[in-house]
Amino acid sequence: MAQTVFAPWTDPAQKPIIEFRNVTKxxxxxxxxxxxxxxxxEREFFALLGPSGCGxxxxxxxxxxxxxxxxGDIFLSGKDIGHVPPNQRPVxxxxxxYALFPHLSVWDNIAFGLRRESKDKNFxxxxxxxxxxxxxxxxxxxxxxxQISGGQRQRVALARSLAKAxxxxxxxxxxxxxxxxxxxxxxxxxxxxxxxxxxxxxxxTHDQEEAMxxxxxxxxxxxxxxxxxxxxxxIYEAPNSVYVADxxxxxxxxxxxxxxxxxxxxxxxxEGQPPILATPAKSVEAGQSLHFAIRPEKVTIDTxxxxxxNTFRGKVIDIAYLGNISTYHVELAGGQMIKAQxxxxxxxxxxxITWEDEVWVGxxxxxxxxxxx
Amino acid sequence: xxxxxxxxxxxxWLLALFLVPFLIVLxxxxxxxxxxRPPYTPQLDFAAGWEGLKSxxxxxxxxxxxxxxxxxxxxxxxxxxxxxxxxxxFLTLLVGYPVAYAMAxxxxxxxxxxxxxxxxxxxxxxxxxxxxxxxILSNEGVLNQVLLxxxxxxxxxHIMNTTTAVYIGVVYTxxxxxxxxxxxxxxxxxxxxxxxAEDLGCSRLEAFWLVTWPLSRNGIIAGxxxxxxxxxxxxxxxxxxxxxxxxxxxxxxxEEFFSNRDWPVASAVAVVLLLILIIPIILFQRNExxxxxxxx
Numbered sequence: 001m002a003q004t005v006f007a008p009w010t011d012p013a014q015k016p017i018i019e020f021r022n023v024t025k026x027x028x029x030x031x032x033x034x035x036x037x038x039x040x041x042e043r044e045f046f047a048l049l050g051p052s053g054c055g056x057x058x059x060x061x062x063x064x065x066x067x068x069x070x071x072g073d074i075f076l077s078g079k080d081i082g083h084v085p086p087n088q089r090p091v092x093x094x095x096x097x098y099a100l101f102p103h104l105s106v107w108d109n110i111a112f113g114l115r116r117e118s119k120d121k122n123f124x125x126x127x128x129x130x131x132x133x134x135x136x137x138x139x140x141x142x143x144x145x146x147q148i149s150g151g152q153r154q155r156v157a158l159a160r161s162l163a164k165a166x167x168x169x170x171x172x173x174x175x176x177x178x179x180x181x182x183x184x185x186x187x188x189x190x191x192x193x194x195x196x197x198x199x200x201x202x203x204x205t206h207d208q209e210e211a212m213x214x215x216x217x218x219x220x221x222x223x224x225x226x227x228x229x230x231x232x233x234x235i236y237e238a239p240n241s242v243y244v245a246d247x248x249x250x251x252x253x254x255x256x257x258x259x260x261x262x263x264x265x266x267x268x269x270x271e272g273q274p275p276i277l278a279t280p281a282k283s284v285e286a287g288q289s290l291h292f293a294i295r296p297e298k299v300t301i302d303t304x305x306x307x308x309x310n311t312f313r314g315k316v317i318d319i320a321y322l323g324n325i326s327t328y329h330v331e332l333a334g335g336q337m338i339k340a341q342x343x344x345x346x347x348x349x350x351x352x353i354t355w356e357d358e359v360w361v362g363x364x365x366x367x368x369x370x371x372x373x
Numbered sequence: 374x375x376x377x378x379x380x381x382x383x384x385x386w387l388l389a390l391f392l393v394p395f396l397i398v399l400x401x402x403x404x405x406x407x408x409x410r411p412p413y414t415p416q417l418d419f420a421a422g423w424e425g426l427k428s429x430x431x432x433x434x435x436x437x438x439x440x441x442x443x444x445x446x447x448x449x450x451x452x453x454x455x456x457x458x459x460x461x462x463f464l465t466l467l468v469g470y471p472v473a474y475a476m477a478x479x480x481x482x483x484x485x486x487x488x489x490x491x492x493x494x495x496x497x498x499x500x501x502x503x504x505x506x507x508x509i510l511s512n513e514g515v516l517n518q519v520l521l522x523x524x525x526x527x528x529x530x531h532i533m534n535t536t537t538a539v540y541i542g543v544v545y546t547x548x549x550x551x552x553x554x555x556x557x558x559x560x561x562x563x564x565x566x567x568x569x570a571e572d573l574g575c576s577r578l579e580a581f582w583l584v585t586w587p588l589s590r591n592g593i594i595a596g597x598x599x600x601x602x603x604x605x606x607x608x609x610x611x612x613x614x615x616x617x618x619x620x621x622x623x624x625x626x627x628e629e630f631f632s633n634r635d636w637p638v639a640s641a642v643a644v645v646l647l648l649i650l651i652i653p654i655i656l657f658q659r660n661e662x663x664x665x666x667x668x669x
Contacts, residue, residue, distance in 0.1 A: 064572060085571075086568070086571045086572050087571050087573075087574045087576060088574075093568075093572045095565050095568070095569055096565075099563065099566050101566060101569075101570075102667075112573050113574050116573060116575055146667065161572075161573075
């Protein structure tokens with residue numbers, strides 16, 4: 001059975017659950033969000049990604065109702081929520097610090113929101129038990145927050161914010177306080193829970209790996225602007241700017257000038273060196289200055305000249321051994337540094353490239369991205 | 374050895390400044406009044422040896438404690454002190470909580486100044502501050518003159534030498550002891566907890582009752598004990614601001630000692646007062662310990 005790809009953003013008939021329409025937010029004379037428009041669709045796991053101070057947290061706080069937009073409108077399911085206070089929005093938030101009530105047990109923390117709706121006791125009891133099962137916390141229901149581990153606290157915070165079955169769940173750097181192993185495990189749990197509950201998730205993070213893992217779409221932000229909004233694969237393989245290419249993952253960026261325009265172009269990048277052959281997404285003019293971005297794992301490294309469209313000679317300056325992979329820092333003629341990544345399929349002793357070796361780096365003519373600006 | 378010395382220092386301190394004086398007071402309370410100097414008997418005479426020690430202990434009795442039960446002045450004074458202490462603690466809480474709350478919510482750069490202002494009165498003598506209240510509250514005092522001048526009242530309010538004046542004095546004097554522990558509890562309160570409460574459907578007021586209030590409870594309890602315990606035995610404020618109808622055990626104690634020169638009865642009053650105070654002091658210690666455990 002063929003599975004339909006989940007991509008409501010490509011379907012113009014779909015109504016977005018959240019719509020930012022020309023939203024600007026200023027604090028004094030500082031502009032946190034600059035005339036920003038964005039649609040987020042139902043059941044999406046949407047990530048706002050950017051360095052600290054890029055405005056991603058402000059976006060989230062506007063969705064939660066803790067900040068109001070200076071100008072522009074925010075719609076939730078078609079309704080303007082600009083002036084709806086936080087306690088009347090069908091939106092719940094999982095706080096970065098978890099913000100668990102220290103004087104209440106895990107059970108009472110999860111029941112807190114339900115009790116405010118004055119639902120009957122049995123309903124609240126059932127719902128809390130359901131949340132405890134979903135987050136595997138049943139055993140800890142009677143404990144206080146300071147009696148459980150960080151990972152468990154994180155799950156309590158998630159259970160509490162999901163208990164009221166919000167239309168939209170906001171997650172503010174939810175995994176920042178967890179160690180790496182637990183974080184990776186929790187990412188998959190989050191995705192699993194998101195799928196089970198069918199809730200729309202918006203996650204704020206500065207961790208690009210986290211965004212890549214969990215999100216259906218990522219919005220890369222910089223200084224209050226959206227730089228690119230796309231799926232993780234698009235963001236990684238086809239960044240629309242040097243900023244995005246540089247922010248997501250490791251990348252080699254080479255400056256140059258276009259020669260011989262067409263579907264395949266050459267990029268002159270250093271005197272006396274053959275141009276880089278590349279395939280631009282849109283046509284470029286001859287002589288235009290360009291950036292060529294290529295991921296290290298798409299660059300091979302050999303002692304013999306390989307049979308590839310682009311091959312350059314260089315010298316190994318540094319080797320970063322990461323266990324599963326090694327990153328070679330190779331200095332090309334003209335001083336340009338390029339990183340090449342190789343999977344360590346063989347044991348260490350059998351590998352022959354070492355420091356100061358003369359090597360060949362190579363990549364295909366479609367491996368890299370041509371970026372204007 | 375060093376550890377032993379470190380532990381010994383506070384114990385020697387307590388022994389010399391608390392246990393020994395208490396034992397002396399206890400001994401006097403078991404003695405009889407005498408027209409002598411010091412005004413009680415028996416005296417411990419080491420020269421008489423073992424026999425002297427035996428006759429010394431045989432002369433001690435609980436007569437003074439039984440006497441306290443025969444005159445209803447004493448238990449009335451104890452009860453009245455408890456009542457005044459309880460009411461003033463409540464009033465201090467009523468005034469102190471909003472002040473502490475406002476301080477904790479104030480911009481961070483203001484807080485040291487505000488704290489300083491709360492502590493500032495301690496820099497002048499307690500006695501002078503209570504005397505100045507006499508100048509404010511008396512019939513010709515500042516308060517009455519201002520109210521008369523504003524035309525709010527026609528005849529001066531009679532506050533001085535009443536229990537009301539005692540309440541005002543106690544609330545004023547002990548307010549910092551209420552504010553500081555509550556402030557320290559509120560200051561630690563994570564603002565995101567209130568946002569979380571609102572996010573989960575609380576109004577501002579509900580968030581206060583369900584989150585802020587319970588989380589400042591340890592501060593409130595600590596503050597209440599810090600006001601309640603010293604107020605029970607308070608002597609200066611009722612004798613300077615209170616009237617003849619303000620009955621407080623501290624005042625009775627003073628009169629027994631200095632007017633009647635009946636040291637044994639006065640000591641008995643003091644011992645009973647201590648026994649009454651031990652209960653709230655133990656409760657206070659428990660609260661502090663629980664708080665430390667919760668934080669640790």
